[in-house]
Every structure is written in structure tokens, then in C-alpha cells.
Amino acid sequence: MTFWDCLVIRCCMGLGEGNFIGFHRARQLLQRASDRGLLTPAVLRPPTRLLLLLVFPAESPVHQAISPPNSHHGLAEAALYGYLGLVLRPRLADLHALGHHRGQRHVSLLGTIHRHLLIPKAVTFFTRLDFLPTEAVKRNADLTFVRDVFPSVEPALPRIDQIPQVHDGVEVALYRALLAQARWSEVPAWPPPAWVPPASDQERHFLEVCQSLAPEDRCILFLSIYGELTLRTVFQIVRGTVLPEATCDVELVTLHLCSAWQQVIDRL
Numbered sequence: 001m002t003f004w005d006c007l008v009i010r011c012c013m014g015l016g017e018g019n020f021i022g023f024h025r026a027r028q029l030l031q032r033a034s035d036r037g038l039l040t041p042a043v044l045r046p047p048t049r050l051l052l053l054l055v056f057p058a059e060s061p062v063h064q065a066i067s068p069p070n071s072h073h074g075l076a077e078a079a080l081y082g083y084l085g086l087v088l089r090p091r092l093a094d095l096h097a098l099g100h101h102r103g104q105r106h107v108s109l110l111g112t113i114h115r116h117l118l119i120p121k122a123v124t125f126f127t128r129l130d131f132l133p134t135e136a137v138k139r140n141a142d143l144t145f146v147r148d149v150f151p152s153v154e155p156a157l158p159r160i161d162q163i164p165q166v167h168d169g170v171e172v173a174l175y176r177a178l179l180a181q182a183r184w185s186e187v188p189a190w191p192p193p194a195w196v197p198p199a200s201d202q203e204r205h206f207l208e209v210c211q212s213l214a215p216e217d218r219c220i221l222f223l224s225i226y227g228e229l230t231l232r233t234v235f236q237i238v239r240g241t242v243l244p245e246a247t248c249d250v251e252l253v254t255l256h257l258c259s260a261w262q263q264v265i266d267r268l
Contacts, residue, residue, distance in 0.1 A: 003202040005048040007225070008039070009087055011261060012051050014224035015254070017089075019231050025254070027055050029261045034062050038268055041065045046075055047083040089228060111150050114170050119145060122174060125226040128207060129219065131188040133195045141178060149173045175227065175237045184219045184242060187211055209267045213260055216242050220253060221260035231257065 001009075011029055015022035030052070033039045041049055041062060049066045053073060056063040067073040075083070119141050126137045153169045190211050198204040210218050219242050223234045231254060239248040243256070 001045050001048070002043070003200050003206065004039075004043075005045050007206070008044065008048050009051060010225045010228065012055055013087060013089075014229065014234075015231055015257065016055075017230045022231060022254070023055055025258055029258065029265060030055070031060075031062070032262065033265045033268075036265065036268075038265065046079065047086045050075055050080065050083045051087055089230075111146075114150065115142070115145060118171055118174060121227050122178060125175075125222055126178060126182060127196050128226055129222050130183055131192040131196045133193075140181070141174070144177050144181075145174055148177055171229070171233060172236045175223070175229075176241055179219075179237065179241045185215045187213075187215055187218060205268065206264065209264050210260075212267070213263060217256050217260040217263070220256045221264070224257055 008030060012023060012026045015026045015029075030039060039062065041052060042065070044052070052062055053066055058064075058069075119138065122141050123134060123138045126132060126141070127134050150170060153173055190208060192198075192207070198207060210221065213221065216238075220234060220238060223229050223237060224231070227234075229237070232250060234257070235248070235250045235253040238253060239245050243252065
């Protein structure tokens with residue numbers, strides 16, 4: 001996927017997953033990007049176009065640029081489920097709760113699954129946040145996960161009256177532990193060192209634009225994009241670490257995230 005595919009998906013899912021009103025906010029931000037000529041549906045990959053079709057109303061220019069009135073949407077029906085699989089994150093909370101209470105063999109297997117899914121995203125987030133060498137970040141994230149995080153998380157058994165969760169306390173505990181070691185409140189000097197090569201010129205421009213954000217907005221935006229985290233998970237991570245615990249709630253985190261998106265879109 002291109003970097004713009006990633007931005008569109010993370011704008012939608014970062015604000016909207018588990019929070020229906022968030023999709024409306026994401027649509028407003030992406031409409032702003034479209035009005036500025038930044039959003040070109042024709043060059044986006046099928047999973048991204050499918051997400052835009054679902055988020056934008058049928059009469060909108062963005063929707064009609066992908067699927068004109070009285071025409072087929074152009075997406076292979078057999079592949080639609082696979083496209084959604086690329087957009088949606090795996091749900092591990094119930095699986096972790098089941099395995100955790102069955103003994104050490106299950107816990108060990110779940111630890112491997114968590115590391116495979118969480119560590120690479122955490123490494124990408126912290127290399128972009130602090131401009132640190134990838135290998136050093138990976139070693140520290142691995143050590144923190146194995147030594148401090150995974151052994152200490154005791155997942156609650158799911159109940160029928162609980163809201164379904166994408167992940168459990170492992171993800172939140174990992175990022176909180178790593179943020180406590182990070183220099184998130186200090187925006188590193190530009191340009192980044194050679195050991196932090198962005199994947200594309202688009203990403204490099206994005207990172208440069210983000211240099212002007214307030215440190216807390218930059219951190220929250222990067223958690224949403226590079227950590228691929230839901231809004232509620234970002235709230236659980238930044239409460240008391242990035243934003244004051246006494247005044248932090250989901251709506252405040254939403255305002256910070258939307259403000260960061262808007263500033264970036266206006267400067268790209």
C-alpha cells in the first residue's frame with residue numbers, strides 16, 4: 001500500500017473503530033484532504049477505496065469518483081471480505097483471557113502471538129517518534145514486553161455484558177511502559193538520522209509537517225497511525241502519561257487527534 005492508503009485507513013479506523021461517530025469525524029477530515037487535492041481515489045488500493053465507499057455518502061464526489069451513479073463499484077465481490085481483513089485488526093482479548101487461565105503452555109503461545117502482532121508496530125511508532133535506531137528500539141521493546149509487560153497482565157474473563165475489545169491490557173501496558181522511557185515531549189531535530197529512513201517521499205514530507213505539532217498531539221497522532229490503535233486504546237495509553245490523568249477523557253483525546261489530523265492535512 002502507498003503511504004496515503006495507510007493515512008486514509010488509519011484516519012477512518014483510528015477515529016471510527018468502536019466509535020461510530022468517529023467515522024463521521026474521519027469523513028470530515030478526508031473531505032478536507034479531498035478539497036485540497038490531496039485525496040485521489042483512483043490511485044488508492046482496493047481496501048482503501050472500499051473503506052471510502054462505506055464512509056462517504058453515495059452522493060458525495062469522493063464516493064462517485066470511485067463508483068459513479070448507476071455503475072458497479074469495480075471491486076471484485078469475492079475479494080471484499082479479504083479487503084476488510086486488511087483494514088480491521090485481529091481481536092485478541094477473549095482469546096488471551098481463555099488461554100491465560102488454561103496454563104503456562106497457552107500463555108507462552110499467546111505471548112508469541114502478541115509479540116508478533118504488537119512489537120513491529122511499536123518499533124515503527126518509536127522510531128518515528130524519537131528518531132531512534134530500529135534495532136535498539138526493537139531490543140528494548142522485546143525486553144520490556146517479556147520482562148515487565150506480558151507476565152504482569154491478568155486479563156479478565158469476558159462477560160456477555162462487556163463491550164467487545166480488540167486487544168486487552170497487554171497492548172496498553174506495553175505502550176505505557178515504553179512511553180515512560182521515551183522522550184515524547186521533545187520533538188527531535190529535523191532531518192532524521194540516516195538510520196530512520198521513511199518508506200517513501202510522502203512519508204518523509206508527512207514527518208516533516210508533523211514537526212510543527214505540539215508534542216502531545218504528535219504523540220497521539222503517531223499512536224493512531226503507526227501503532228494502528230483505536231481511539232479508546234490511545235486514551236488508555238496517554239491518560240496520565242501524555243495528558244494529565246485528572247482531566248483526560250476520551251473526548252479530550254479525540255479533540256487532540258482531530259486537531260493533529262487537521263493541522264497536518266492543511267500543511268501537506
